[in-house]
Amino acid sequence: MLKQVQHDRNTRYMLNLTSKISHLKSNTYAIIVAGGSGSRMQSALPKQFIELCGEPVMMHTIRVFHQSKTSPQIILALNPGYHDLWKELCHKYNFKIPHTVVAGGQTRFHSVKNAVDSITEDNALIAVHDAVRPLTPLSVIDESYEQAAKNGSAVAAVKSRDSVRQLNGELTSCLDRENIYLVQTPQTFQSALLKKAYEQGYVESFTDDASVVERSGVKIHLIEGSHSNIKITFPEDMAIAEAVLNKKAISNS
């Protein structure tokens, strides 16, 4: 029964998608940023290389973008010191999804910038995504391209499920959580906007692409993300990601 419901949902989704995406005229790109060192993970290898359910985290991430109906060209930003390891891993895991590799930079901003600079098209849609978010639903990715085509930007976000308090000196005050969104990736933009935004100099408050684009004077549009779209940051996140992927494999079998 559960399987039938899932199947019906998938079919409905595919049908909706075919009609929705058929009018997307722009070429699409996916920048997967994998230039970080994963200091909070405290592992010998950066977390994007750690094996999760049979293959490195970032192979899952690239695969989900590859499955998008929009067929994005995939650009991976990776620290040059890891390019050879990545080649070896692609060979070892027989990973054949086409992608190009550019150098990762000092910060996430610099990694994204290197990838953005490698794209020459002004009339494309570019999704920027963390390599360490391997659980992003395909529907969120496709919706992000669709909405960015309409509105210029589409940034995945979810409402807080917890109550939220703000620290003011020694006191705390309750915030209205209806107005609080937790921001995820993908963060998708029309290429001309993203390229212009990444011409700005780096400032420390640039923690994501929305903050860079907003600073260039462009309004940010949010889209519904997913609570399962976690960023692998701490060791316990691997166990959560594994459980979600295993559950998905069972419901698809």
Ligand SMILES: Nc1ccn([C@@H]2O[C@H](COP(=O)(O)OP(=O)(O)OP(=O)(O)O)[C@@H](O)[C@H]2O)c(=O)n1
């Ligand atoms: N110089 C950097 C820093 C981060 N990232 C990427 O940005 C994403 C989100 O960053 P985060 O989770 O903070 O990764 P790390 O910087 O690797 O982790 P930490 O902050 O714990 O060191 C990751 O996919 C990471 O590889 C990047 O491409 N280049």
Ligand SMILES: C[C@](O)(CO)[C@H](O)COP(=O)(O)O
């Ligand atoms: C881009 C991001 O994943 C959106 O939530 C986040 O800002 C990355 O932050 P981090 O401090 O580099 O983990």
